Amino acid sequence: MSTAIEIHPDGAALAEAAARHFIRCASEAIAARGAFHVALSGGSTPKPMFEKLGGPLRGELDWSHVHLWWGDERCVPPDHVESNFRMVRETLLGAIALPDAQVHRIRGEAPDRLAEAARLADELSHRLPVEGGVPVFDLMLQGMGGDGHTASLFPTTGKALVRDRFAVHVIPPAYVKPQVERISVTAPVIEAAREVHALLAGAEKAEMLEKVMHGPLELDVRPMGILRQARGQVRWLLDQAVAAKLPR
Numbered sequence: 001m002s003t004a005i006e007i008h009p010d011g012a013a014l015a016e017a018a019a020r021h022f023i024r025c026a027s028e029a030i031a032a033r034g035a036f037h038v039a040l041s042g043g044s045t046p047k048p049m050f051e052k053l054g055g056p057l058r059g060e061l062d063w064s065h066v067h068l069w070w071g072d073e074r075c076v077p078p079d080h081v082e083s084n085f086r087m088v089r090e091t092l093l094g095a096i097a098l099p100d101a102q103v104h105r106i107r108g109e110a111p112d113r114l115a116e117a118a119r120l121a122d123e124l125s126h127r128l129p130v131e132g133g134v135p136v137f138d139l140m141l142q143g144m145g146g147d148g149h150t151a152s153l154f155p156t157t158g159k160a161l162v163r164d165r166f167a168v169h170v171i172p173p174a175y176v177k178p179q180v181e182r183i184s185v186t187a188p189v190i191e192a193a194r195e196v197h198a199l200l201a202g203a204e205k206a207e208m209l210e211k212v213m214h215g216p217l218e219l220d221v222r223p224m225g226i227l228r229q230a231r232g233q234v235r236w237l238l239d240q241a242v243a244a245k246l247p248r
């Protein structure tokens with residue numbers, strides 16, 4: 001594994017850097033393997049990055065070889081305000097018009113969530129390159145909640161410790177908002193990615209980030225620590241506020 005840390009002055013600079021790394025990673029994957037498989041993260045941090053990719057930077061990439069996936073999804077319909085898919089449709093998909101076959105949406109509306117997690121795991125295993133028995137993304141975007149969760153692997157649920165499946169159904173702890181069930185990829189998939197870009201911003205996450213990066217590796221306490229087990233390149237894309245407690 002190789003690790004890089006970038007600290008940017010604010011959210012706009014962070015979004016620009018993240019978008020340009022996305023384009024670089026995509027161009028490298030397309031040149032090497034003819035396709036780019038990327039798992040997008042949800043939440044608010046990546047939104048300005050997606051807006052740049054669907055806006056001023058749209059022409060910087062040949063989108064015809066790009067496959068969009070999601071690292072997790074809320075168990076809501078795709079047009080629901082809390083849907084991670086809806087956020088990407090509004091910021092990026094509408095501008096790049098990918099064929100449906102290249103948009104690998106997690107079906108949050110599925111009534112049988114265990115079956116949907118199994119379907120996602122099966123699609124990952126059949127559509128992605130597999131190395132050592134694990135599907136390999138070219139890039140995974142990982143956010144982190146203030147509680148140290150990533151994707152929808154929340155503390156105390158045991159889901160960050162699952163290693164015998166590539167996707168799981170998650171009932172988040174009661175404090176989590178939105179309080180909806182989730183579908184999430186698991187640690188082995190995150191660890192196997194060729195590149196992982198961790199996008200984090202905001203002073204409220206600074207203490208948790210320092211513990212995740214330098215504290216004890218306790219994945220059911222701080223699931224974002226999974227990135228310390230990544231086999232590929234991990235690039236931490238941070239704003240100054242969230243990086244404030246990191247050793248200089």
Ligand code: 6PG
Pocket residue numbers: 041042043044045046071072073074084142143144145149150151152
């Ligand atoms: C989700 C995300 C989740 C997100 C973190 C950070 O479905 O919410 O996948 O893991 O990355 O909660 O969210 P913010 O960027 O909104 O702080």
